[in-house]
Amino acid sequence: MQNSVIQQYRTSANLDARIALHARFSINPYPWMRWVFDRLTLPPVCRVLDLGAGTASLWTTNQDRIPEGWDITLSDFSPGMLAQARAALSAVAHPFAFEVVDAQAIPYEDGVFDAVIANHMLYHITNLPRALAEMRRVLKPDGLLITSTVGERAMAELWALVEPFRPGLWERVCALTANYNLENGAAQLAAYFKSINRYDYIDGLIVTEAEPLLAYILSSQTLQKQPLSQAERLALQSEIAARITAEGAIRITKIAGVFVARDRV
Numbered sequence: 183m184q185n186s187v188i189q190q191y192r193t194s195a196n197l198d199a200r201i202a203l204h205a206r207f208s209i210n211p212y213p214w215m216r217w218v219f220d221r222l223t224l225p226p227v228c229r230v231l232d233l234g235a236g237t238a239s240l241w242t243t244n245q246d247r248i249p250e251g252w253d254i255t256l257s258d259f260s261p262g263m264l265a266q267a268r269a270a271l272s273a274v275a276h277p278f279a280f281e282v283v284d285a286q287a288i289p290y291e292d293g294v295f296d297a298v299i300a301n302h303m304l305y306h307i308t309n310l311p312r313a314l315a316e317m318r319r320v321l322k323p324d325g326l327l328i329t330s331t332v333g334e335r336a337m338a339e340l341w342a343l344v345e346p347f348r349p350g351l352w353e354r355v356c357a358l359t360a361n362y363n364l365e366n367g368a369a370q371l372a373a374y375f376k377s378i379n380r381y382d383y384i385d386g387l388i389v390t391e392a393e394p395l396l397a398y399i400l401s402s403q404t405l406q407k408q409p410l411s412q413a414e415r416l417a418l419q420s421e422i423a424a425r426i427t428a429e430g431a432i433r434i435t436k437i438a439g440v441f442v443a444r445d446r447v
């Protein structure tokens with residue numbers, strides 16, 4: 183497991199900053215997590231495993247429509263993240279199980295889940311073939327794998343703001359998700375599943391405040407390897423604020439979607 187990924191998700195702070203920017207400034211009025219949940223076409227009684235569940239936002243956002251008969255396990259390799267997920271769901275009536283799990287070694291029997299979910303997490307996996315084989319193994323033969331990810335050049339305008347401070351950073355940010363993105367995900371899933379459908383979520387950001395955008399940038403795993411000094415941080419904040427004043431907002435292209443895979447090879 184990469185140390186930088188472990189550091190990134192030790193607590194939910196970095197993920198929280200990113201979710202907050204999307205929650206406040208996204209154009210699409212239909213929330214991302216509602217849209218992802220719509221892909222979960224499952225029977226009223228079934229068993230679901232969410233891998234790398236993060237702060238449980240899939241389940242908090244859809245708490246009003248979780249079927250009673252769904253037996254749901256939230257898992258994450260980070261105990262800190264899982265504690266946050268548990269706290270976020272403490273007021274939700276539906277029962278959930280919580281388990282620390284590395285997606286590369288899933289501690290369940292073969293063929294027990296009707297659905298496995300892996301949202302925005304497969305690109306973090308060091309041994310992706312092993313994780314995909316594990317997901318297929320724990321799925322029932324007709325089970326569903328739902329995995330969301332980003333497109334190759336997502337959020338270019340945001341990273342362009344940082345380029346003067348850390349030349350080449352965006353290329354390194356893109357490299358972080360390059361092993362599993364919308365462009366190459368289907369080909370990788372095809373080794374394990376016969377039917378794969380891609381769904382794209384149409385959205386963008388119109389950001390009208392500097393602070394949440396700066397917080398998003400500072401949450402980046404890549405930037406945290408070469409942190410900005412206090413002076414650089416203030417300069418970036420001023421640059422963002424000046425752009426917003428001049429143009430009314432900073433517009434950012436989002437590219438994200440979901441693969442729905444079924445029928446084990």
Ligand SMILES: C[S@@+](CC[C@H](N)C(=O)[O-])C[C@H]1O[C@@H](n2cnc3c(N)ncnc32)[C@H](O)[C@@H]1O
Nearest residue numbers: 191234235236258259260284285301302303306
């Ligand atoms: C970008 S967050 C996504 C969280 C959540 N699925 C969502 O969409 O909001 C990635 C999550 O994957 C988890 N993660 C990274 N590598 C993992 C692994 N090998 N096994 C399980 N979880 C992992 C991280 O701790 C983090 O919570």
